[in-house]
Amino acid sequence: xxxxxxxxIIEDLAFFDDWEQRYQYIIDLGKALPRLxxxxxxxxxxxxxxxxxxxxxxxxxxxxxxxxADSDAVxxxxxxxxxxxxxxxxxxxxxxxxxxxxxxxxxxxxxxxSPTRGNGLRSIVGKIQxxxxxxx
Amino acid sequence: MSFDVQAVRAQFPxxxxxxxxxxxxxxxxAATTQKPQAVIDALMSFYTQTxxxxxxxxxxxxxxxxxxxxxxxxxxxxFINANSREEVIWTAGTTEGINLxxxxxxxxxxxxxxxxxxxxxxxxxxxxxxxxxxQSGATLRVAPIFDNxxxxxxxxxxxxxxxxxxxxxxxxxxxxxxxxxxxxxxxxAKRYDALVLVDGAQGIAHGGVDVQDLGCDFYAFxxxxxxxxxxxxxxxxRRSVLEDWPVWMTGGExxxxxxxxxxxxxxxxxxxxxxTPHIAGAIGLGAAVEWFGxxxxxxxxxxxxxxIESAMLQARNIEGMRLIGTAPxxxxxxxxxxxxxxxxxxxxxLDRQGxxxxxxxxxxxxxxxxxxxxGTARASFSLYNTLDEVDAFFVALRKAQSMLA
Numbered sequence: 328x329x330x331x332x333x334x335x336i337i338e339d340l341a342f343f344d345d346w347e348q349r350y351q352y353i354i355d356l357g358k359a360l361p362r363l364x365x366x367x368x369x370x371x372x373x374x375x376x377x378x379x380x381x382x383x384x385x386x387x388x389x390x391x392x393x394x395x396a397d398s399d400a401v402x403x404x405x406x407x408x409x410x411x412x413x414x415x416x417x418x419x420x421x422x423x424x425x426x427x428x429x430x431x432x433x434x435x436x437x438x439x440x441s442p443t444r445g446n447g448l449r450s451i452v453g454k455i456q457x458x459x460x461x462x463x
Numbered sequence: 464m465s466f467d468v469q470a471v472r473a474q475f476p477x478x479x480x481x482x483x484x485x486x487x488x489x490x491x492x493a494a495t496t497q498k499p500q501a502v503i504d505a506l507m508s509f510y511t512q513t514x515x516x517x518x519x520x521x522x523x524x525x526x527x528x529x530x531x532x533x534x535x536x537x538x539x540x541x542f543i544n545a546n547s548r549e550e551v552i553w554t555a556g557t558t559e560g561i562n563l564x565x566x567x568x569x570x571x572x573x574x575x576x577x578x579x580x581x582x583x584x585x586x587x588x589x590x591x592x593x594x595x596x597x598q599s600g601a602t603l604r605v606a607p608i609f610d611n612x613x614x615x616x617x618x619x620x621x622x623x624x625x626x627x628x629x630x631x632x633x634x635x636x637x638x639x640x641x642x643x644x645x646x647x648x649x650x651x652a653k654r655y656d657a658l659v660l661v662d663g664a665q666g667i668a669h670g671g672v673d674v675q676d677l678g679c680d681f682y683a684f685x686x687x688x689x690x691x692x693x694x695x696x697x698x699x700x701r702r703s704v705l706e707d708w709p710v711w712m713t714g715g716e717x718x719x720x721x722x723x724x725x726x727x728x729x730x731x732x733x734x735x736x737x738x739t740p741h742i743a744g745a746i747g748l749g750a751a752v753e754w755f756g757x758x759x760x761x762x763x764x765x766x767x768x769x770x771i772e773s774a775m776l777q778a779r780n781i782e783g784m785r786l787i788g789t790a791p792x793x794x795x796x797x798x799x800x801x802x803x804x805x806x807x808x809x810x811x812x813l814d815r816q817g818x819x820x821x822x823x824x825x826x827x828x829x830x831x832x833x834x835x836x837x838g839t840a841r842a843s844f845s846l847y848n849t850l851d852e853v854d855a856f857f858v859a860l861r862k863a864q865s866m867l868a
Contacts, residue, residue: 346483346815350866378823378838379807399837400805401867402812439811 330359333413337433349435350402356412357405363397374447374454379403381447385458391416392459396451406439406448414455419463427452466762472847474499485817488852488859493637493665493796493843494821495687498751502691505750509743517742518716518733532742535749536732539697542752543682544673549731550705552698553740557664558587560683560698561631563735564660565591567709568629572599578629579622579657582608582833583636586826588662592631601628608833612639612788620651627657634666634682638825638839639788640771640796642666649678658704664688668755668845669794670764680704686744691751695744698735705731712737763846767795770844773853781860787839798825798839804867806840812863813840818856 331339336356343349363382372382379400386393394415398404413430414422431437439448472478475497480487489497509531515524517532533548540548554560572578578592582605596603606619614632623630630652635642645661652659663684666672674682681704686695700708710717710728714737719727728734774797778784783802801809810822821841824831831838842856 347866350812350815354866378810379805380837400807400811402808 340434353405356408357401360408374450419459422459466766482817488818490842491819491821492845496690496845499754501754502747502750506747509746531746535745538749538752542756544675550702552732552735554696554698556685556696557683561591563711564681565595566711569595569598570709572601574600576601576628577626579604581606581632585637611790612641613790627655629658631660633662637665638827640793641790642792642794645677671760674699686748691748692744695741695748714738777857795844797842806838808867809840809863813859816859818859
């Protein structure tokens with residue numbers, strides 16, 4: 328499947344009433360998010376959490392930011408897909424205006440993006456926001 | 464005496480809660496243990512009735528706070544069979560205790576001296592010595608383990624010699640569960656008069672520790688892994704060694720006389736306890752050792768053995784599950800990796816089923832590298848866990864496996 332938009336994801340996830348379906352959906356979203364090539368996983372792109380690792384590749388196209396991301400854990404990869412859906416191919420201002428915490432709250436996944444989880448997601452969000460600030 | 468796990472569970476208020484509508488199955492005991500009502504009551508009573516600073520007040524509350532605080536020291540001294548109460552130094556936890564010793568040692572080490580640790584160290588018992596060696600020019604020697612997580616004792620022994628100044632190793636490995644033969648290892652080190660520090664973080668809660676019997680010079684542990692509060696721990700040290708151990712932190716409480724240009728240190732234990740201590744924590748830890756010590760420890764050990772044996776047995780029936788740490792002498796810890804499932808993913812899906820485990824490098828990155836893995840999922844058991852919970856853990860694990868397939 329192609330990666331849905333953040334609005335579609337909120338709608339899709341609201342449709343499921345049990346956690347298994349929700350997690351299956353997140354895992355499937357991860358499958359829709361392209362993996363990085365091994366040579367793209369350089370140390371400077373690595374955000375090492377103490378539980379799992381994520382890599383972030385950034386580029387700018389006609390004033391819009393583009394991100395490719397990967398993780399060694401499939402649920403984290405799925406959560407990355409949620410983040411990509413929110414941020415990808417948006418202008419820096421759109422990125423800065425986006426309420427990422429509200430988004431994860433709407434998805435009922437806020438505990439996965441909290442700074443207390445050592446999965447690197449919070450650092451990825453921080454990196455994207457910093458880049459948006461620098462580019463804006 | 465015997466051991467009634469349900470009666471013990473009933474004393475831990477947190478264990479009756481639900482997580483996402485499912486009963487909490489707490490299998491992260493190597494990270495921290497839960498607290499019995501007796502410990503919660505001790506903390507509550509301190510703050511509601513006797514909160515005051517210790518050793519310096521000119522009033523009744525301070526006297527009472529000091530009395531309870533120093534009684535806790537007696538309780539700990541009795542619990543570990545210290546030679547005297549002055550050998551019990553309050554710390555923030557195991558890490559601070561090891562740092563206190565390592566910082567003192569760094570001042571005495573010189574090039575040519577050797578410090579011996581093992582490949583199974585937690586970062587707290589590795590980085591401390593590594594840094595002490597870097598500062599002093601001494602050499603750090605790392606005794607190898609076998610692939611099953613057991614210490615290679617022959618090689619360990621061959622690393623010891625007249626230049627060995629300090630030998631440090633864990634009582635129980637936090638990542639593997641390996642129970643080291645502490646007395647034997649101490650005896651080997653003592654042939655060369657080396658100092659010995661035992662990292663007791665994981666060992667202290669699994670049975671009676673008798674520091675005199677072990678023969679080591681230092682035994683460090685944390686209160687929170689022994690049913691006590693966080694932020695309090697103990698460094699036990701042999702009095703003859705502690706008496707002139709270099710002070711690490713200076714400040715109030717630890718001095719004898721002070722002028723603007725000089726100071727002299729007070730007597731043990733206060734000389735190694737600068738500043739206002741974690742008074743409530745110490746009192747809570749006193750209550751914890753009192754509570755734990757009142758149990759039939761042989762029966763507790765038998766119960767915990769039944770838990771880990773059941774877990775090891777059931778693990779054999781899970782296809783693609785590989786145990787990390789299969790030493791014959793092992794307690795409390797089931798570390799594992801799965802084919803086609805990252806530990807973090809397993810942790811996520813177990814969490815959704817109310818099962819709390821640890822995932823990741825277990826604060827032992829060099830050990831993970833040595834074993835050729837990035838990390839593990841780790842279920843760790845305590846005395847209040849039940850055989851039913853072990854079963855439920857495997858049901859949850861099979862669910863994770865099928866979802867991640």
